[in-house]
Amino acid sequence: MEFTKITPHPDLDEFIECYWMMYSDNTLPIVEKIIPDGFTEIIFNYRDIYESKINEEWNLQSPNLLAGQLRTFFYLQNTGTTGSIAIKLKPAALTQLFGLSMDQYVDKIVDLDSFPHVALKQLKEKILAICNNGENKKESIIKKVLDDYFTILIHTALVNPIKKPLELILNSNGMANVAEMAASAGIGERQLERLFKKYIGLSPKYYARIIRFNHIFQLIKSKKNSWANIVYLAGYYDQSHFIRNFKSFTGEDPSSYFFEEKNMANFFLKK
Structure with a gap:
């Protein structure tokens, strides 16, 4: 391919x-x-x-x-x-x-x-x-x-009312919380949820979770980080939390995932 x-x-x-x-x-x-x-x-x-x-x-x-x-x-x-x-x-x-x-x-x-x-x-x-x-x-x-x-x-094009919260999510590699996102846009958390539903389809918290998961691939790409260091840098509480999150998005344990395989998923996730 x-x-x-x-x-x-x-x-x-x-x-x-x-x-x-x-x-x-x-x-x-x-x-x-x-x-x-x-x-x-x-x-x-x-x-x-x-x-x-x-x-x-x-x-x-x-x-x-x-x-x-x-x-x-x-x-x-x-x-x-x-x-x-x-x-x-x-x-x-x-x-x-x-x-x-x-x-x-x-x-x-x-x-x-x-x-x-x-x-x-x-x-x-x-x-x-x-x-x-x-x-x-x-x-x-x-x-x-x-x-x-x-x-x-x-x-x-319509003006993007959640531009600043999205930038915050991406710049923090998904580690911003909902209160910080709402504050960045100068709106309440309920309004933020409604806007994310329309413009993204997901809640701000879930979208941030996806971006944080994506960051794992950038950390692994550097080939300088141990698994323990990746867990820490990606903002997970502990290794079990990290594994559960990874499996929910990929269906696989991170230790068995083929990060170097030439496929569609890795083509996009390895920026």
Whole structure:
């Protein structure tokens, strides 16, 4: 599998985490585990579709998808060759750019074609034009098309009322508490909860928990930290608390997780 990550134009930093591509001619079914990383995605599969298992059953996906926030892991499996172009969005961007209420999309991967949304339809048409012209693997073309599209779209974007709490969560690697988040925005905790429900889909406490979990991968990447030091630096009370949290997001014990394996989860979690 070829994984490619593309950095968007700096003007889009508030809205877009990255663009990414995935490509493979291998038709052998391979199961991939997808792990929460705190971002949402719009995905276009221009070759064979995937199937996913979220609630114990495998279901075929549609070619064009919108993925909301995840609370735990799920599985993907290819049904043939792979060709994907996708946008990984910042936490509140789907609400800011498209007016979506994100509590409706938690733990869901939905058919993008089911949205009667002009801007999303235009995005799909631009991606399909790239694929139909055989330019689906040209990073510079994909970057330009997506940068141009989102540069225009951000002019009508909603202001993010939880920008400061989100920055606090990310800058503290998920170790900020709810009182600190509310204070950073100058609002009460109840109002913070309501805004997080709309713009993120998750409570501020749970979202911070995901970001703290993500930080584990950065600490392990340095290869300089012992497990005891990682537990401490990631802000866990003790090793058992650390293990329970890790297993809730991955389904695995950290000592048995393959951090160096080349797969979808590690591609995104290792920044």
